[in-house]
Amino acid sequence: MSQHPSLQKHRSSPSAIIVGAGLGGLAAGIHLARHGWQVTIFEKNRHAGGRMNVLEEAGFRIDMGPTMLMMPEVLHEIFSIGDRDPHDYLPLTKLCPAYRILWPDGTTLDMGVEMNCLVEQVRRIQAADAARVPALLAAMKAKYENARYRFIERSFNSPLDLLHPTTLVGLLKALPLESVYQMVSRYLTNEKLRQAFSFQTLYLGISPYRCPSIYALLPYVEMEFGVWFPIGGTYTLARGLERLFTELGGQIRYCLPVDQIAIQGRAAKGVRTADGCEHLADIVVCNLDLPSAYQKLIPNALRRKYSDGALAQKDYGCSGFLLYLGVKGLSLTHLPHNSIVLSENYNEVLDQIFIQRALPTDPAMHLCVPTHTDPSLAPPDHHVLYILVPCPNTQSNICWETAAPILRDRTIGKLERLGLIPNLHQHIVFERWFTPVDFEKLYGCYAGAAYGGLTPTFFQSAYFRPHSRSEEIENLYFVGASTHPGGGVPIVLTSGKLTAELIRKDYYRQILRTN
Numbered sequence: 001m002s003q004h005p006s007l008q009k010h011r012s013s014p015s016a017i018i019v020g021a022g023l024g025g026l027a028a029g030i031h032l033a034r035h036g037w038q039v040t041i042f043e044k045n046r047h048a049g050g051r052m053n054v055l056e057e058a059g060f061r062i063d064m065g066p067t068m069l070m071m072p073e074v075l076h077e078i079f080s081i082g083d084r085d086p087h088d089y090l091p092l093t094k095l096c097p098a099y100r101i102l103w104p105d106g107t108t109l110d111m112g113v114e115m116n117c118l119v120e121q122v123r124r125i126q127a128a129d130a131a132r133v134p135a136l137l138a139a140m141k142a143k144y145e146n147a148r149y150r151f152i153e154r155s156f157n158s159p160l161d162l163l164h165p166t167t168l169v170g171l172l173k174a175l176p177l178e179s180v181y182q183m184v185s186r187y188l189t190n191e192k193l194r195q196a197f198s199f200q201t202l203y204l205g206i207s208p209y210r211c212p213s214i215y216a217l218l219p220y221v222e223m224e225f226g227v228w229f230p231i232g233g234t235y236t237l238a239r240g241l242e243r244l245f246t247e248l249g250g251q252i253r254y255c256l257p258v259d260q261i262a263i264q265g266r267a268a269k270g271v272r273t274a275d276g277c278e279h280l281a282d283i284v285v286c287n288l289d290l291p292s293a294y295q296k297l298i299p300n301a302l303r304r305k306y307s308d309g310a311l312a313q314k315d316y317g318c319s320g321f322l323l324y325l326g327v328k329g330l331s332l333t334h335l336p337h338n339s340i341v342l343s344e345n346y347n348e349v350l351d352q353i354f355i356q357r358a359l360p361t362d363p364a365m366h367l368c369v370p371t372h373t374d375p376s377l378a379p380p381d382h383h384v385l386y387i388l389v390p391c392p393n394t395q396s397n398i399c400w401e402t403a404a405p406i407l408r409d410r411t412i413g414k415l416e417r418l419g420l421i422p423n424l425h426q427h428i429v430f431e432r433w434f435t436p437v438d439f440e441k442l443y444g445c446y447a448g449a450a451y452g453g454l455t456p457t458f459f460q461s462a463y464f465r466p467h468s469r470s471e472e473i474e475n476l477y478f479v480g481a482s483t484h485p486g487g488g489v490p491i492v493l494t495s496g497k498l499t500a501e502l503i504r505k506d507y508y509r510q511i512l513r514t515n
């Protein structure tokens with residue numbers, strides 16, 4: 001193994017370069033800077049937060065990515081440095097219900113509510129299933145505890161990590177290898193209820209029919225820890241992280257993409273930015289999507305496991321089509337902050353997204369009205385509507401230039417037809433959309449896969465997911481949704497912590513070795 005340049009030079013303060021100021025990059029930067037590292041982040045865009053982005057135009061402030069924050073203690077933990085009050089950085093409001101599921105026939109179910117309330121609602125949909133809901137959520141709680149303490153909060157970088165007794169126990173508990181949908185179906189007989197407790201895998205970019213049941217935990221997390229929204233919008237979190245990072249002495253260079261990892265022998269020694277300058281550091285951390293990082297920043301000849309061919313063979317998650325609307329003169333009091341609008345034919349939609357890779361004909365969607373919780377996000381008498389439609393990634397044959405207006409009309413038409421927002425199109429005063437191609441172009445997501453690149457199948461999770469320490473290049477690390485533990489805001493923040501711990505451990509191990 002080559003030696004860290006800092007050890008050779010006996011400098012006291014080690015240095016790190018991070019490629020990308022997404023949540024993962026910011027979190028890793030914070031955890032390194034707080035331990036005295038000199039950290040510089042190079043970010044291709046003009047904002048921090050990556051996919052946690054915001055659109056500020058015409059008096060509207062519209063979150064473009066995440067809208068539902070979970071595991072608030074993980075979100076606040078990162079701000080608990082010194083005598084800081086996490087609430088100064090991230091003031092959170094709990095949403096109740098977390099969201100309402102709406103089916104086209106008018107059936108509804110509020111999720112993220114107290115157990116009694118949930119059971120009562122289930123009773124109205126299918127009386128026989130009501131008594132089984134507590135057992136299902138208890139099983140999900142066990143999945144959560146297994147996943148959190150045996151997988152999410154542990155690094156997986158060597159076969160020994162996999163063979164660790166804690167992990168082996170966790171793996172045994174994760175068996176049998178049934179899907180989330182199959183697991184839920186062991187408890188509930190009603191098809192709508194099965195959908196309600198399994199569709200959440202779409203947040204991970206994978207179908208509930210395929211997602212391993214180790215991930216059957218989100219309904220429990222939503223109910224137990226709540227779903228939260230920051231006043232000022234979700235982007236408040238990105239701003240808070242950016243502020244904390246700079247308070248700790250970190251530097252962010254915006255609008256300066258990295259176009260190559262500078263490599264000497266088989267070790268990273270820094271990066272080359274688009275302006276042609278080379279910047280040196282003891283270690284380099286890539287926050288951009290891992291497959292894109294390998295493909296774009298490291299010559300193919302230097303890669304074995306992650307060659308261009310191998311990357312193309314991997315399994316990538318679905319994407320999303322987003323509509324950001326500003327509307328005027330609508331009373332939306334009948335809608336909660338978050339709604340999940342499902343489709344007439346659930347199988348058909350999943351089939352279109354994951355198998356046929358076609359444009360959904362009857363789009364399912366997440367509809368968010370953040371102005372219910374924070375009216376300051378729009379001018380008076382206006383609302384913000386955020387609509388997220390799961391759709392195939394760019395490995396499909398869809399031409400988004402022609403498809404986007406079609407999907408836009410289907411989505412708005414559906415909300416009108418179901419009577420959820422009658423005459424919606426007449427009230428739109430501001431409108432933008434965002435397609436899978438935009439995910440590729442703006443954030444560098446491989447195949448435009450919006451949620452974390454690699455699908456979290458069993459063989460792309462934990463030890464089998466790309467490691468935080470590069471398996472190809474020394475002194476190179478990864479952080480973010482496409483590496484362990486995976487996608488989602490609290491999980492990516494955890495990834496920042498794990499990667500920073502690993503970097504520090506490796507660094508001090510080197511020091512011990514050389515002394």
Ligand SMILES: Cc1cc2nc3c(=O)[nH]c(=O)nc-3n(C[C@H](O)[C@H](O)[C@H](O)COP(=O)(O)OP(=O)(O)OC[C@H]3O[C@@H](n4cnc5c(N)ncnc54)[C@H](O)[C@@H]3O)c2cc1C
Pocket residue numbers: 019020021022023024025042043044045048049050051052064065066067068069070256257258259287288289320322388442443444450451452479480481482486487488489490492
């Ligand atoms: C539409 C949508 C909705 C979501 N909703 C939720 C939700 O409600 N709740 C939740 O918990 N999670 C949600 N997620 C998931 C969550 O947003 C992501 O898991 C998380 O933001 C990913 O962060 P990251 O740091 O891994 O990656 P990114 O945010 O992609 O950060 C990577 C950064 O690298 C930069 N970059 C790329 N190439 C270069 C280069 N060459 N040089 C320099 N910089 C570069 C990018 O600009 C970007 O800033 C959602 C995701 C999407 C897409």
